[in-house]
Amino acid sequence: GENVEQHPSTLSVQEGDSAVIKCTYSDSASNYFPWYKQELGKGPQLIIDIRSNVGEKKDQRIAVTLNKTAKHFSLHITETQPEDSAVYFCAAFSGSARQLTFGSGTQLTVLP
Amino acid sequence: EADIYQTPRYLVIGTGKKITLECSQTMGHDKMYWYQQDPGMELHLIHYSYGVNSTEKGDLSSESTVSRIRTEHFPLTLESARPSHTSQYLCASSEGQYGGPQHFGDGTRLSIL
Numbered sequence: 001g002e003n004v005e006q007h008p009s010t011l012s013v014q015e016g017d018s019a020v021i022k023c024t025y026s027d028s029a030s031n032y033f034p035w036y037k038q039e040l041g042k043g044p045q046l047i048i049d050i051r052s053n054v055g056e057k058k059d060q061r062i063a064v065t066l067n068k069t070a071k072h073f074s075l076h077i078t079e080t081q082p083e084d085s086a087v088y089f090c091a092a093f094s095g096s097a098r099q100l101t102f103g104s105g106t107q108l109t110v111l112p
Numbered sequence: 113e114a115d116i117y118q119t120p121r122y123l124v125i126g127t128g129k130k131i132t133l134e135c136s137q138t139m140g141h142d143k144m145y146w147y148q149q150d151p152g153m154e155l156h157l158i159h160y161s162y163g164v165n166s167t168e169k170g171d172l173s174s175e176s177t178v179s180r181i182r183t184e185h186f187p188l189t190l191e192s193a194r195p196s197h198t199s200q201y202l203c204a205s206s207e208g209q210y211g212g213p214q215h216f217g218d219g220t221r222l223s224i225l
Contacts (some may be wrong), residue, residue: 032211043202043216087152093211102155
């Protein structure tokens with residue numbers, strides 16, 4: 001089955017700096033890669049996603065890049081703000097298993 | 113914004129009790145999912161449904177059962193709760209093709225004494 005590895009597990013940045021979180025996946029048949037933000041006491045919220053036919057996608061301060069050859073994808077947050085502090089999860093959808101497999105999460109802390 | 117609701121939000125109950133966690137969505141999504149998540153940890157799929165009267169088990173083995181009699185409703189049941197069932201349970205839904213955005217509820221935090 002699919003295996004998704006996410007790094008780092010914790011990340012602290014100064015307000016205004018950029019943050020990058022990286023994920024690798026194992027199943028070459030995976031074709032959909034969402035990123036979720038989870039705040040304390042809440043369910044995960046989709047913040048951006050990318051499909052395998054696209055290499056990069058941007059939405060304001062958030063961007064995702066995908067390298068299918070290397071089987072890795074990354075989340076980039078620019079001009080970080082304290083409200084960006086949360087746990088971020090990457091995931092990969094395997095077409096063969098028809099399931100989302102999640103990474104282990106990254107606790108992002110933006111220091112004011 | 114997604115409209116998916118889970119009740120109760122918190123439940124503390126004794127061993128051996130029967131528990132039903134409720135999940136409802138008002139978006140008419142055909143696909144629904146249950147995930148188990150320990151605090152701050154990754155999500156593990158325990159059940160999913162691609163439509164009414166269709167349910168499947170996910171990768172993580174679970175003693176819970178689910179039913180999908182109506183499109184909008186996907187309850188999860190534990191016949192006899194045990195301390196090992198203590199966890200957070202998240203419900204999600206999605207529409208359209210496989211591999212599309214999943215919208216999550218805020219979860220039920222379950223504690224079995």
